Amino acid sequence: MIPIEYFLALGAILFIIGAYGVLTKRNAIVVLMSIELMLNAANINFVAFSSFYGDVRGQIFALFSIAVAAAEVAVGLAILLALSKTRDTINLDEISLLRW
Amino acid sequence: MQPIEFAWLIPVFPLVAAIAIGLFGKKLKEGGGYVAVVAAIASLAITAAVVVQVLDGSFDSADGVMDGVFEQSQMWLTLTDSYSFEVGIYIDQLTALMLVVVSLVSTLVIVYSLAYMGGEGERKRRYYTEISLFVGVMLGLVLANNYLELFIFWELVGLCSYLLIGFWYHKPSAASAAKKAFIVTRVGDIMFMIGLIILFTTFKTLNFRDLFEIEASGTDLSLLTIGTIMIFGGAIGKSAQFPLHDWLPDAMEGPTTVSALIHAATMVKAGVYLVARSFPLFVQTPETLLVVAIIGGVTAFMAATMALNNPNIKRVLAYSTISQLGYMMLALGAGGYLFFHTQHAEGYTSSMFHLMNHAFFKALLFLCAGSVIHAVHTEDMRLMGGLNRKMKITSFTMLIGALSISGIPPFSGFWSKDEVLATVWEAGDLSWVFVLLYFLGIATAFMTAFYMFRLWFMTFTGKPSVASDHAHESPRVMTYPLILLAILAAGSFLVLFVGGGFGGQVFFEEPHSLAPAEVLTATFAEPITYLSIIVAICGVGLAYAVYYRKSISSDVFVSTKASRTMYDVLIKRYGFAAAYDAFAEKVVYGFSKLVDLFDIYVIDGIVNGFAFIFARSGNIIRRLQTGQVQLYAAIVIAGISIVFILLYLVGGLR
Numbered sequence: 001m002i003p004i005e006y007f008l009a010l011g012a013i014l015f016i017i018g019a020y021g022v023l024t025k026r027n028a029i030v031v032l033m034s035i036e037l038m039l040n041a042a043n044i045n046f047v048a049f050s051s052f053y054g055d056v057r058g059q060i061f062a063l064f065s066i067a068v069a070a071a072e073v074a075v076g077l078a079i080l081l082a083l084s085k086t087r088d089t090i091n092l093d094e095i096s097l098l099r100w
Numbered sequence: 101m102q103p104i105e106f107a108w109l110i111p112v113f114p115l116v117a118a119i120a121i122g123l124f125g126k127k128l129k130e131g132g133g134y135v136a137v138v139a140a141i142a143s144l145a146i147t148a149a150v151v152v153q154v155l156d157g158s159f160d161s162a163d164g165v166m167d168g169v170f171e172q173s174q175m176w177l178t179l180t181d182s183y184s185f186e187v188g189i190y191i192d193q194l195t196a197l198m199l200v201v202v203s204l205v206s207t208l209v210i211v212y213s214l215a216y217m218g219g220e221g222e223r224k225r226r227y228y229t230e231i232s233l234f235v236g237v238m239l240g241l242v243l244a245n246n247y248l249e250l251f252i253f254w255e256l257v258g259l260c261s262y263l264l265i266g267f268w269y270h271k272p273s274a275a276s277a278a279k280k281a282f283i284v285t286r287v288g289d290i291m292f293m294i295g296l297i298i299l300f301t302t303f304k305t306l307n308f309r310d311l312f313e314i315e316a317s318g319t320d321l322s323l324l325t326i327g328t329i330m331i332f333g334g335a336i337g338k339s340a341q342f343p344l345h346d347w348l349p350d351a352m353e354g355p356t357t358v359s360a361l362i363h364a365a366t367m368v369k370a371g372v373y374l375v376a377r378s379f380p381l382f383v384q385t386p387e388t389l390l391v392v393a394i395i396g397g398v399t400a401f402m403a404a405t406m407a408l409n410n411p412n413i414k415r416v417l418a419y420s421t422i423s424q425l426g427y428m429m430l431a432l433g434a435g436g437y438l439f440f441h442t443q444h445a446e447g448y449t450s451s452m453f454h455l456m457n458h459a460f461f462k463a464l465l466f467l468c469a470g471s472v473i474h475a476v477h478t479e480d481m482r483l484m485g486g487l488n489r490k491m492k493i494t495s496f497t498m499l500i501g502a503l504s505i506s507g508i509p510p511f512s513g514f515w516s517k518d519e520v521l522a523t524v525w526e527a528g529d530l531s532w533v534f535v536l537l538y539f540l541g542i543a544t545a546f547m548t549a550f551y552m553f554r555l556w557f558m559t560f561t562g563k564p565s566v567a568s569d570h571a572h573e574s575p576r577v578m579t580y581p582l583i584l585l586a587i588l589a590a591g592s593f594l595v596l597f598v599g600g601g602f603g604g605q606v607f608f609e610e611p612h613s614l615a616p617a618e619v620l621t622a623t624f625a626e627p628i629t630y631l632s633i634i635v636a637i638c639g640v641g642l643a644y645a646v647y648y649r650k651s652i653s654s655d656v657f658v659s660t661k662a663s664r665t666m667y668d669v670l671i672k673r674y675g676f677a678a679a680y681d682a683f684a685e686k687v688v689y690g691f692s693k694l695v696d697l698f699d700i701y702v703i704d705g706i707v708n709g710f711a712f713i714f715a716r717s718g719n720i721i722r723r724l725q726t727g728q729v730q731l732y733a734a735i736v737i738a739g740i741s742i743v744f745i746l747l748y749l750v751g752g753l754r
Contacts, residue, residue, distance in 0.1 A: 023734050031730075092730060099727025 007048035015041035103149035115236035131224025190245035208581040234260035277350035288337015295330030312380040339371025356470030393433025397537035400426030404547040434527040445608035450519030461589035468498035475571035486564030497586035506549035512593035549639025557647035
């Protein structure tokens with residue numbers, strides 16, 4: 001039996017890598033991928049605790065989370081597609097319409 | 101049911117008439133004049149029944165308290181358990197006296213108006229509405245059983261006065277006179293209101309009956325002096341006493357009937373009535389009484405001097421009214437001062453007696469003046485003259501009024517003026533101030549006789565002038581009220597000899613009824629009586645010499661430089677009119693400007709300053725919104741991290 005701390009550490013590492021990607025990458029596709037990493041970090045935690053407590057609800061939530069992530073990616077990619085069509089870029093630094 | 105229980109109807113009739121005339125006056129005959137007369141007569145009839153009951157004391161008091169007062173009241177406003185206001189009626193002999201004066205004079209004046217205002221056309225409806233409203237609220241003022249109710253009616257008579265002075269509002273002089281009357285009396289009203297607030301907060305009631313018993317209640321009376329002085333301030337404004345007297349001469353811009361009713365016989369008496377009504381409070385504060393007496397004496401003297409050379413017949417009468425009101429105040433002040441020291445309050449009685457007589461003879465004089473003005477279409481006495489052959493009734497009745505006000509025995513003015521002066525003389529034993537005031541009063545009596553007969557001789561004797569060529573006697577609707585008032589002006593002293601005399605009915609604390617023989621000895625055994633008779637006769641004689649025989653030229657009054665200056669000062673009313681204007685312009689307007697500057701620079705400055713600070717700081721801070729999503733995300737993550745780190749450090753997560 002692998003102690004739960006290992007899973008949590010893995011989740012934390014994944015989350016931090018994802019957050020780092022979201023904050024630093026300029027390419028919107030990469031940012032979307034980083035968000036997926038963060039979501040999966042959460043999923044790992046769900047499943048780890050589910051196994052640790054012997055409670056199946058964590059696994060159900062992980063499934064929900066995967067489904068929501070898939071939908072989110074679909075919406076996100078659609079927005080990016082529209083963006084690249086109209087503004088001819090997906091560089092986040094150049095997309096700063098909502099400012100002063 | 102006894103008649104006195106219907107007393108509340110007395111003011112209701114004229115008020116209903118006012119509403120009816122206001123709504124339907126156009127369709128009624130004479131613009132509703134007859135409705136106004138009927139309402140006034142109805143009030144007079146109930147008044148008569150009530151007064152008969154008050155005089156013989158045969159009524160059952162409604163509340164079971166047997167102190168000679170009939171009171172009916174209703175709770176009106178309850179603020180808290182200990183603070184409440186009532187509405188009600190309060191009838192004692194003073195109320196009865198005022199009711200008689202007001203309803204009798206107003207009935208006669210409205211009858212007289214039928215002819216005098218006959219040519220006003222469409223405006224008659226407004227006139228009769230306003231005058232009925234006035235009669236109603238004046239009667240309400242007299243009947244009120246507490247100061248708040250009195251104050252409400254007090255303001256309403258002021259409103260009616262404003263409306264009626266400005267009756268011919270298309271004349272700029274009338275419009276500004278109306279405004280002046282309203283604003284100047286308002287100065288007094290504010291003081292009155294402050295006085296009421298002081299009384300109410302100190303004694304927790306404004307009911308006359310409760311307030312008049314505060315002496316016994318053991319409440320702290322230290323605020324009473326300032327309270328009574330403030331109430332007297334209201335009387336100063338309404339009764340045109342020095343230094344707020346200057347509105348009354350200007351108020352003569354209204355119709356003469358209005359001058360007779362409101363500005364001679366009734367409304368200006370409200371101030372005197374207020375002091376008389378508050379007498380139980382005033383007699384506990386000798387300082388206030390001294391102020392009342394001094395203001396009264398000074399007013400009587402000053403106003404009489406200004407009447408000496410005025411060429412306008414109505415203004416002479418207006419100054420004379422102010423002067424006589426001063427007498428009443430003087431008598432109240434001196435009488436109260438005497439009561440404080442000796443427990444005798446004859447001054448109260450003499451003041452009220454003078455009030456009654458003055459209402460009759462001054463209404464008579466004004467209506468006579470109105471009759472003259474009606475005939476010659478001018479108010480300038482220099483353009484009149486020789487009218488006594490053409491207007492026999494007017495000239496004869498006015499002569500009676502003039503004799504009465506001058507204090508020539510046996511006309512009624514003599515008796516009351518003599519009593520007033522006797523009171524002041526008696527008070528002279530207590531303080532030298534009253535000796536001074538007595539001589540002011542004597543000088544006033546001399547001047548009164550002089551200017552009244554100057555008026556009479558200038559108007560009715562001498563050579564007929566252009567204006568009086570086609571003059572003719574007024575119609576009977578006008579002369580009958582004159583004759584009735586002349587009978588009253590000549591004979592109202594007879595109440596001294598009926599029953600216990602006037603003092604047996606209208607008195608303060610102790611009735612002092614005298615048998616007819618005692619009245620005569622009390623009057624004619626005193627040497628000072630002869631002094632007042634002599635000065636009155638001297639005044640008449642001087643006027644006779646100057647304006648009838650012309651053996652002394654009237655130029656003597658303006659021949660030397662000093663007398664010319666004096667003449668100009670009097671014509672300019674001691675500069676009071678100019679001083680009011682200057683005060684309004686410099687002090688009030690200057691203060692308003694100062695307040696305006698404060699508003700512009702301080703208040704607006706603060707508001708605009710805040711707006712400026714926020715606009716500027718917003719301009720700087722908005723640059724934080726870069727539109728960079730990743731920066732926002734970084735801030736969110738940094739914030740959450742800080743929260744968690746802090747929670748960990750303080751132990752929330754352990």
